Amino acid sequence: MSRRSTKHAPSMALRVGVLLALLVGAAGCVTVKPQQRGVLSDPIMRFGGNGHDAVEQAHFRHAIDNREGSFGGDGVAGGGCGCN
Amino acid sequence: MQLIRPRSITRRAPSRSAFVALAAGLTVFAAEGSPRGEVVSFDSRYTLYREGTPYGNMLVHNPSVLLGAKPTESFGLHAGWQADVVSGASVKIRNETRGVDAVTTASVKDFRQVASGGFSLERKYVTFEAGYAYGWEHDYKSHSVDFSAKTELLQRSMELSIAYARNWDSVCDRVQSDIDPTRRRGLEKSTACFTADPTVTTRPLVLDAFQAGWTQLWSPLFATQLIYSRQVLNGFQSNPYREVNLGVSSPAQEYVPEVRDRQAVALKANLYLRPIKTALRVGVRAYRDTWDIRSFTGEVELERYVLVDALRLRLRGRYYTQGSATFYSDDYYLVPRGKYFTGDRELSTMRSWMAGARFAFGPSAGQQRWGGLLSKVELSLGGDYVSYDYSDFTIAGTPLHKTAIIVSFGASLLF
Structure with a gap:
């Protein structure tokens, strides 16, 4: 690896930070209106599910x-817990 | 390694004025929400985990109940109880030395219980939750508190969340007569734990866990969730019973570092496949800790309604792989790894895959509640098959392979 590339290589944290900033910025351009959320609000599309599914997941x-x-x-x- | 008896955790009773202020704050917060009919939920679940031979079997019954109530739209309470009824055989002495295997197992019977409670406060875009849990078993006690907050942004298309939990745990251990870790002996039995018996002591373990999450709706059919988790454990983390044969003296009690810093990043994506009316859920997780365990997890789930509106079928698969801890060795006599040693196969190089299915049935009563009381019932029954491969945890030179089944049944009532 050349000295120059070593000196100027951005750190992993910086790259992840820039990527996250770009993603959050892109997310700011997206709005899903309430009337469009019929599918997303269904239990099969929720992260972690509803209460019943959340207990099962736990x-x-x-x-x-x-x-x-x-x-x-x-x-x-x-x-x-000990859990051994 | 801490050998002196730990200082007892000082418990100062909160002042009466603090209770009054907290109660007043909760009352004001709750009163601001619009009152409505009381909503009460009751969840009960039973899960069976059965791991077969070779090398010890394990059977864990895990029942739980959870009761929730929302007196107003903005204020909720919950209380729960769960237990682990464990029976089977566990490793007593990890004795893989010089190619001669003599793993010794010991029968295990334990009854672990956890009682928990908490509350939630909701405003228009913000939810705050807090809880407390107390867990106890013959040789282990745990107090934990947790707090979480989440807010919705961009017309509820984005949700940001943070959570923190702290545990104050106590582990029963044998009083060691020798400070040299290679001469310490394992705990023989748990009957004397948490008593005045001078042959046992209690070792502390403190856990701090933090999590930050970002959930984003990208389209009416697609959403993602990014989660960062970190957990720092500080204290006694060995299995007090387990001994490892180092090949130079009598087997010694497992000895692992007192600090473990764990971090994980998980990305999940939910996509609704409209042509086949099925939800596709995909998740990946990368993990690393200061014991140099690195792991990757991949999960795929498909779920859809079948036959009737209230009946759901879920199919899922999971793959997991991890590298070993930096101090793990399959044979400490031939391949020592510094000053630490363990016989824990969960710290070895391993991989597992899992496949399973679940049916869930959840009819709603609609406007007319059943019996004027019950608005919804949910029942579910599922099973998973798991296969474990431990490439550098060998029995007489043969890598260990185990299988397990997980069966889970749950019933929920919403009033």
């Missing part, structure tokens, strides 16, 4: 996360 995460070395992406609440 049970599933509880069963799976305890068998893997990672976490994240689905909330922070909950009591800790």
Whole structure:
């Protein structure tokens, strides 16, 4: 790798920040009107589902996360446990 | 490694004036919402996790109930309880040394319970939630608080959310007679835990978790969600029972770093496929922590209404892969990894795949409530099959392969 490219290579954090800024900027140009949200408000299109689905998802995460070395992406609440 | 008995967490009772101020604030906030008929929800669920042999089996029954009430449109309360009834066999001694395998397992029976409660406050574009949970089992106790807030922008096409949770956990451990980690012994049993028995002690573990989310509607049929999660664990994180044979002395109690900083980024996308009237949900997650575990998760779900309006069918698949912790070794005698050692297969190189299906039936009563009371019922039944492969967690040189099934049944009532 050349010295020049090393010196001026933007950091990963900067690149992610610029990408996020562009995405948020693009999102500002988009408005889905309330009368257009019939499909999006259906339980099958909601992130995390409705109350019933959210409880099921929490049970599933509880069963799976305890068998893997990672976490994240689905909330922070909950009591800790030994789970060994 | 902390060997002295931890300082007890000082619990100061909040002043009476603080309670009065909080109650007054909640009352004012709630009163500003327009009152309406009381809405009460009741969710109950039971999940069974069954992991088969080889190398120990595990059966976990996980029932839960959740009761919610919204006295006004802007104020809600909830309380819940859940349990894990665990039985089976778990690793007692990880003994893979010099090619001779002698994994020792011990029977495990535990009963873990969590009681939780919280409230939510909603304004036109803002929702605030807070909760508390207390979990307890024979050898582990946990207090946790969580807070979250979200707001809707751009005519509700964008939602930004943040959440924070903190746990104060206590882990039962054996009082160690030797400060050298390679000479520590594992906890034999949990019957003496959280008593005055001088042979056991309590070790603290504090967890801080933060999450930020951005949900965006891009079109009437397409939405995405980007989530960043971070969790910092500080304290005793070993399994107090598990021992590892280092090949130089008696098996020693598992010894892992006290601090673990975990970060994950998840991106989800929901697309409605109008020609086949099906929702396609795709999610990916990248994870990394300071123990150098890196993982990737990919999930795909298809869901649609079948036969009648209230009946939904969901099919899903999931793939997960992770690298091992920097201090993990399958054989610490031949391949030592510094001062730490573990027999936890969840810290080894592993991958898993899962496939499952679920039916959900949720008819609504409409304007005329059933019995003048019940407005909606939801029932669901689903099952998943999981296959695990541990490439560097071997039994006599053979990588471990395990399978599991997850069956879940739930019923919800909305009054």
